Each structure stands twice: as C-alpha cells, then as structure tokens.
Amino acid sequence: MGKASRRRKHGADQGSAEAARTKVAPAPFVSRPFEGLPNETDWVAMREILPAATATVTFAKGQAPEGSPSDVTVATVLPMAWPGLHRADGTVFFGTQSGSVSGDASRDLALCLLAAGAAEKGTPITSTPAATAESPRLQDLIDTTAPFEVTVHEGFDFWVGDSELDDDAKSSLERANESVIPTVKMDAAASAYWCRIGERTHIRLVLPEDEDTATDALARLHAAGESGLGGPTRLLGAFRACGLLVPVWDLEPEKTSADYEGPLGEFMTRYAEAVASTDSLTADERRAKSGLLSRQVTLR
Template identity: 45%
Template sequence: MGKGARKRGPKKDKAPKVREVFVGQPFEGLAAEPELIALREFVPSATAPLSLVDAGERKITLATVLPMAAAAFVRTDGEVFVGLQVQTRSSDVSRDLGRAIRWALTAEPGDVLPVPDTTSPPADGERLQDLLVADAELDVTLHPNFDWWLPGDTDPSGEVKVSLERANEAIMPTERLGTGSYWVLAGEKAHLRWVRPEPEGRLMQALARLSAAGELSLGEGSRYAGSFRAHGLLVPVWDLDPEAHAREWAEPAEQLGARLEEALKSVDAEPLTAAERRARDGLVGRQLTLR
C-alpha cells in the first residue's frame, strides 16, 4: 500500500431508494370520493364515521381538522379520530390516511399522531381502498365549531385551548346541500362548491351544453363562477346571493343536478354544437384558485 493511502473497510450497502409516484386521484374507486375531497379541501368542521372492512370493535371517525392539525388522535374518553386536513403529505394521500387509520386501530386514550407517516416504503394493504368498504357513502355531520375535539364538558387548556379558539374563529358558515355539494359563506360572498365524480372532459361538455342553453345558473341571484381541480376531480363553483339562506338554494341545486345528469347523458349520444363548443372554451378558461 502506497504512502498516504487510506485503508478502506468493507463496502456498505446503501438503503434502497423509495420511488415516489404521485397519485393524482387518490380516492378513486371509493363511493365517498367526492365527500372525501370536500372534507379535505374546503369544509371547515365536520365528522363522519368510517365503514372499515375489518376494524373489530373499534370505531373510527373521520374528521376535517384535529387539534394542532394532527393526523389522528384518541380522546381521553376513547373516541378515535383521523384527520383529513394535515400539515404534511406524501405523494399518495390515500396511503397517508390509511396509515393513520392503522395507527388509530391500536392507539390508546390520549395518544396523538402529530403527522402522517410519509417516509416508510409503500406496502400492500395500507391505502383507503384497502381499508374502507368501497361502496359505502359518508354520513357527514357538520359542526358550527370544534368543541367536539373534547369529550363532554371538558375545559380546554394550554396549546389545545389556543388551537381550539383559533380554529373556531376561522370557521366559515357551511351547509351541505347534497353529495359533495356545499354552500359556503366566505366573508361577504356566498358560494356553492360541488365536487363532481365524472371525468373532467365529459363534465365540461355537459356544463357547456347547459351554459349554451342558458341553464347553468341556480336562478336569480346566482351565476357560474368557474371551477378548480382537487385530487383528480373537477369542482364547479357558483356565486350566490349572500343574503339568501343556504336552505333557499337546496331546491335550485337539486334541479341543477337533474339538468346536469340529463346533459351528461346527452353528450354521450350527441356531439357538441358549434355554440356549445364555444361555451366549453369559455368555461375551460374560468379556472379558480380556492382561498
């Protein structure tokens, strides 16, 4: 060995790199897909019991936001919650939630999972599609505040109290009008945000057909504002008269839904006319950013 040469030990094997594949439609295949997206993206305070394939006797409740934006926690009374709106995420939101659920199945009262596991290599059987009953809908309960974070008449303290107060102050009044369909009062404006399960191209054709026919609004005091994408689905948005109560829009929204269903059937049978194509081009350009 030459002068100054360094003696090298045995070569160590490097840990295999995990290839992160982004999943653009993480809830695909679940009947609750539109509701899951709504609860994750814009519904402030809501809960829904989960229908798990194999949970034994343990009941787990899905929630929009948990204290400190935790991924999951068990209340001191034993109620188990998994959060949708968290601080970190991996390339597959379905896997993040599935891992949080699996953690919650064995957690004890008072346990908290601050963030989802986003670093472990992917494994079989840990996505929502593996854990939930695929055709089960979500039975959503909206709450006017986040007091359900605590059991009974418990008085909050410390960081939980601060987090609870801030969360309650930030809530925008919200009402559910149907599956994936929510009225939201955002400051001085009111909106209908509607997560639709159809493929984007087909949905845009149906919306264009209604637009060309002058049937895309919910009636007086409303107008189609545009749409945004969330987890692989399109979310059309309508501006509504903020002076009208949410219940006043329930029937118009139902009627719009019926018109949209008919339009979806018709675009499968008949191509768009020139006027409808122009309307589609106009709608495509009206992309919104959710704030």
C-alpha cells in the first residue's frame, strides 16, 4: 500500500473512531414514561385512549423556548396529525398521539413541545427528530407541581379558527370530527372514561398501580364475581399502556355514563381493598389471573 493510501486509510479510521465517540445513543426504553408527572394516568389516557381532549401545562422556570408562552395546550390530535402547532394568535399546541416514536414517550413528546414553542407564529410542526438519550423529558421541561386536568371535547373544533385553516386542514378537521368516538369523563374514578363505539358502550379506566399489582387485584375481584359494574355488565379484559393497566367493561348500551357513576365508585372501593390485600392468590384467583393475562394486549 502506498503512503497516500495509508494516509487515506488512517484518516478514515480516525474519522470512524471520532464518529463512534460522538454518536448519541438512542432514547432508552422507559416502561412508565409519564411516571413523576401529575396525573400520570391521564397522560396515559391522552396518549392512548382519548379521541379529542386537551389539557394545559406550564413550562418550568427557564425552560420555555424564546417566543413561547409559558402555558401550552396539550392535545390528543392536531390537524393533519401534526406533532405541534404555534398558532397565529400565539397559542402553542403539541399532540400526544403524533411525532416520532422511541423507547420513551416522554422524550418524544418533549421534542414536540420544544419544537412547537420555538416555531414562528402560524407555523405547524410537521415532523420531529428521533429522540436520543440526550433528549430532555417532559419531567425536565414542565412544572410538575401544577395540576393536569383533562377536558374531553365532542370534536376537534378546538384546533384553530376557521379563518386560519387552509383547505387541506379544513378537510382534515371534517374527517376527524366524523370519526370521533363519543366519550365522557367519569367522576367516580380518576382517568375513567365512558365511550360509545357503534351500538356498544364501554368504560375504560387507567389504573395507577404497577401492572402486576393491578392485575392481581383484578384477579381477586374476578374470582369473587365482583369485577363487574352491576347488572349484565362484564369485565372484557385489560390492555397495557405506558406501563399501566387499562381494564375495559362492556355495559348496557341503553344506559348513559351517569348511570354508572355509582357502580364505578363501588368498584373502586372493592378494588382498593383488593390492592391492599397481602394474601397470596388462591387457586381460583390464579386461574382468573391467567385468564386476564391471556386477553391482555400492549398498545404501541
């Protein structure tokens, strides 16, 4: 090999080594990405099960990008599935169900939040870069002492005023409104939502305990015949979302959400007792747990 070839090879080796040294690791997997945020269960609901909902968060001191308001609107979905939007009136939105997907949803959404806050007024965020191990998390950016209160909407008219929508965005709004599943936030339990899908109605509840604890508690109730919400209702099963468990009940379709406030409150009392139990699962409870696990699915 000539000197020039050796120099080129040596330079290439140096470049490869430097690239390896400076390469940023991808975002690590976090099983409960919203842990540590106020109302973790409602963050999970906004990320995974709610069709049209908003909440407000406040940047922590010194974390707001230049030109961004301190208060930002969190939305389930934005027009054209944008990850973020800095409206012409200065309002900043970021969407929980859009953007890049890594092993840590908190980092993914933090990038949406920062991009939307830093954007010029009237500018949508159409994509975000992949999160890395160095990307900030929501827990780093927002005031975690402020409450996180979800408002459920009948449609997506909260997006922007009609005067700000171009034809594509108007069409997106119309299609989105037509597809919204009627949903009502329940009062008897935190992060419980009644919904109507076709001719059937359901309640979906995001439980705050770790998956294993919540599954054991549901198994105790199911084995005792106490997992329903009265009458012919039944626990269909549960799915896993962002490290938490979300049981789903099939309800009487002719009844409204208000009819289930009492039964849901009674269930929560039974559930709390089941969570507090320190007894080992009985044979019947272990069989009930196996049945629940066989019907579980993981979102994302």
